[in-house]
Amino acid sequence: MSLPTELSGIFAHKQKAYKMVLILAILQQMEDKRQRIVQLNDVKRNFLSLLQEREARGESVDTPVQGISRWADVSFSQISQTIATPISALSSILDFNPEQQTLAFKEHFYNVWGQEVLDELQEYALQEIDLYYGRQASNFTIREALINVMEKYPAAKSEPFRKNALASYIRQHIPAGIREYPFINGDPNLKVQASAGMGNWATIPWIAIMDRRITESTQSGEYIVYLFSEDMSSVYLTLAQGVTEPNKQGKPESYKYLRNRVQEIRAVLPLHGLRKDEEILLTSGGLGRDYQVSTVAYYRYDREVLPSEAQLLADLEYLVANYQQYVEHALQIHVGQENSTVPGLHTSLPQLSINERLDAVKTYIHNKGFSFPDRLVENFYLSLRSKPFVILAGVSGTGKTKLVQLFAEAVGATSDNLQFTLIPVRPDWSDPSDLIGYKDLSGQFRPGPLTEVLVEASKSANRDKPYFVCLDEMNLARVEHYFSDMLSILETQQRRGDRIITDVLIRSSSLGNSEDQAKYGQLHIPDNVYMIGTVNMDETTHPFSKKVLDRANTIEFNYIRLDQFPTERSADGMAYPAPNAFLHSDYLQLLEVYAEPNKDLIEDATRELVRISNILETIHCHVGFRIRDAVCFYLIYNEQHGLMSRDEAFDFQLLQKVLPRIQGSNQAVKRVLLQLLEIALGTRLNKAELEEDASALWVDLSNRVETAKYPQSARKILFMLRRLEEDGFTSYWLS
Template sequence: MSLPNALSGIFTHKQKSYKMILILALLNEMNATGKREASLNNLKQRFLSIFQDREAQGKPVDAPINNARRWADVTISQISQIITTPISALSDILEQNHQIQTIGFKQHLYETWDEDVLIELHDYASKELELYHQQRQYTSFSLREALNHVLSKYLPAKREPFSNNALGIFVRRQIPSGLSGLPFIHDNLKITASVGQGVWANIPWIAIMDRHITESTQHGEYIVYLFAEDMSSVYLTLAQGVTEPNKRGKVEGYKYLRQKVQEMRAILPLEGLRKDEEIHLTSGGLGRDYQVSTVAYYRYDRDQLPDEQQLITDLENLVNNYNQYVETVLNPNEQEQPPVPEHTVSERLQAVKAYIHQKGFAYPDHLIENFYLSLKSRPFVILAGVSGTGKTKLVKLFAEALGATSENGQFTLIPVRPDWSDPSDLLGYKDLNHIFRLGPLTEVLIEAAKPANQHKPYFICIDEMNLARVEHYFSDMLSVLETQERRGDRIVTDPLIRTSALVSEEDKQRYGNLILPDNVYLIGTVNMDETTHPFSKKVLDRANTIEFNYINLDQFPSSQTISGGSQPIAASNAFLRSDYLQLVDVYHSEYKQLIEQTTDKLVQINDILESIHSHVGFRIRDAICFYLIYNQQAQLLTQEAAFDLQLLQKILPRIQGSSASVRRVLLQLLEITLGKKLNKSELEEDAAELWKDTVKTVESASYPQSARKIIFMLRRLDEDGFTSYWLS
């Protein structure tokens, strides 16, 4: 008998051997249970067992997943990552019940089949499986030989005529044809290659594009082999087209490409691939385009090309990642991750400001940009100022505008109590029964660390932070912040909870490896008065301090307030997450000059601060440089305005005292902020002329906000005999 039409062509387009293995596993499970539907867990076990049994018998199998050496080392949980591919490919005949976790043939089809159909289907799947492996065994295409042929022959070929050149034909025709025969290259993938148009290209390439999202290397996302201009190496990359984005101009184009890189890295596993900008193709400008636009890559040096199996495995891994990305783009509602946004940073922040304005709140110009840059530079920010200025509300509204609310658990308010004296008040404690009781902060960290939530930003507002001594209850968090390191595409820290606080094995397993995830942002609000505690330099070093002391009371809600239509826009964590942890991460880039100019200014300031032991270290230098780099990338503020805010928020909070040395330091810093020389000998005796008309004094200042604060601090010193950034 012949198979029904619904079954006769299901293996025509093969994605590895997964389709055949899935059908065999399902039929075996149905035969064992006598049911039309199979438990998904049982199906996974049978799916894996077929690979393991073939491997044990010495029969050919596809390469194991997740870089495992044998299928015997693969676990059931890992099978979940690959079984969705054949299930989706066979969706015309299979149906899945997500509620009770079963899968089977569609009922309306199954009811028309007799037992002979299932027996023939089993034979069909078995024959196609063996045929598939035979075809793989005897294929004449070698990826290693193809890459090596281009690397060794391309430079001599460039001295030959371009038209009808044998190497050009080999790259444009034979390589795409050979790649298309690989079992994991499905029909939706278009393969094209180029050695130039009319003249030889400096960087030849071979691209693999899914027709659903792009058929041109000028835009969209695709896989591409890129050959270095000197043919010393070839890169297998997941990349983006740069032509269309760069029509906006290099600055805007690069901003878009970098944002897309972060979004794609956030939603894909990319295991085994490199995720940096160390791609060296050419000394020309196009090389920088490739660096900025590349999401992840493998590098192969000409003299150390891996063997055929490794090259095929690497390509298959990248194709699987690419398939996952395409599925996310095509079916965003079915994915855990949000669709890749196309908003620039500036556009997002404009939407945030519109949302806040609609809610009836008004903040000073550029405060939202400053708040964003501060969070981006370091995930710990302090909002300081007199009571009632909207510090806590700013955190809540900013989070809401990005889709983070108390209802979905992405915004949490933690009020500080005056009796907090150690980290247990935030993190948790061991009760009399030796059971670990979670603190309010730990509950958020556990939720934020879940794989399904790692792309979402979580905001924690620690309200009235200095009602208790911050160094006492927040010390563990401050220390852990310093252990941040990049591991793969995640930023991780040392564990937060000491194992001595955990007794049971269950608690150790749950909380022993809890870290500060890179999608958690800590914002403390503080009021400085006689009931609160001052901050130590340990705290100030690790935070940007944004002040709310200059209030314009004659601001009123507009008629558009509340009734306006601005809605929150969901933001991926890539929008806020730090791109750099150490200066070396970005020093050798187009920002090198900005870093060196900023450092020169800080060296001058440090020489002044050293006389009162308030000079800064590398931590603050790096944080200020990162702030300025993120600002330049997003073009939010002028460079002078950004540096002004960093002086105000990172340098001046360290200064306090009553001595003549403090006065001299403030006057020297005032000269820098005003951009002119002062008669310091007279001002050391009486600085009253500075604040007689502060507005006039700072109207032409290089750094007006810092200058105004310094004048205020000098006035407090003259009138009270003591000064501090924190006096209001």
């Protein structure tokens, strides 16, 4: 197994081996006492004993406390200051109680790890100690190598390239030295290569580490690479993508593809402490710009303040660990597609852009014999990314549930692998226990169907997989009664490290024994769970409150064409399992994106929303910040991936986030609908005359809608107006 994200990089950025020794000392004490919380004094004794035993065996150890030459001469009372440093450095996973003088792994981590994770953590600590001391014995230093290149390269470029000593040093000596590092040498799949040019000096020399299973060339795929700035004032250690192959598509398409891949890769890796922007300053143009766009994350080192050898090695080792995690993730996706391992895997690994994935989804759905309206799949995708709660509404039999199931299948989520769950809602559901669970008469917690999904999705091995929950016939019961807890918890989303999580879902008082507390006590709604409700709007169902509508995109399925017949299947209709990065929400607050290149888009959309909200205010239906932010996120994701025009995207949001709020029977509602119709059509109307009789609007209806600025919203508003005139009452939901 692989370690959970919170443990995978804990030994990076180490100056000494104290962090590894501390972990071993804690695990030893936990094993002796069979408990999570251990006394600090016991850990100190273990810590000192481990170092003394290593020294006695003649193995390498760090220098003891100041003024003492051997660990054998260090007393228990002298170890406090030494052990305080690693305790502080590991505060992300450890709890230190200064009053009771105890240490423990954080409870919410410990409860989900299990003994298997603790055993692997012990092995990881032992390996890291050996790797750390193995590095110290090497004569090669990456710091000296980087300095040599930066100091000598400008002058060397004026010399003949052939048989040049510096060129040979870069191509041969540096890769040979890096290969000796235990964390490189221990992986037969890793290849180290460097270049100063091909026949002539390169503008930007590089040193790359590649995993042969996904790429053996810097022209394509993903790899680690040191990139030197043209003026040799700095060097960047980066996780990057090859740009040569993507550039064959042309620069605009290439940059769109590379940026999409950057977002996908960032979403599945910790990358703590690395920069994630496009501020790599290599050259003024050419490949320099390509490298800026293609870089996933990086460390920057300036020649005048180059870090110590220990820091440079810690950074490299940590980035290699992240790279290996990414490779394993990519290989799992490929194996899921092909159901087998293939020699030369790098030639066939799926590297799909967002647009390519959505095209694959539509092809998969088509090959299953289903046809949905244009832009529906793109709209459904953008709605899920903006907020992981979507409502599909419409008359029975239009394929709402099937859309959810087929979309999930197309990205690798099925009922067989537990990534797709259909939960039929019952009319007698009256509180959250029907969905989340309850404590029975014996005091044991009985999990509901949604809780079981959340437990599965929260497992460390599953955090990079999307999980879909379809609440079928969601409004057979009153949504506010059984779903209220979920709606409230969804609003508590916050960033924790590289994840987005919510507050705890189940209160301790609702749980039973210690086993229940351990399994469900720290359960959150993770950011890889997507909930979709299907609803039929008729006399047998319940309407939605604004609390529900504010938190969801409502996609309507009322406009269907019965004369669409099955057509010939496409040759490429396979499912392409996608990482959670494909659907993962990048933003929680508008502040995170209120800058170029999104600033103008946000301000334009907000001006339009202000205009609409001022109209709605007259019937107390105006929108708040939650809707503004959700609309802006939807538009930003659309812009990033070029899925539809800006007006098309805003049309969907007006239809799905604003119009569902409107209902009533008075003249004020009619005035609001007429004013909104002007905005949707993009033309002026004689509203005074239409307030008396709006029947003129039904004439040439198709042409009005076809030429509208927001055609889908215009069609819906016209429908609502006609209902108001003919029935004396109107609502978005009337079918």
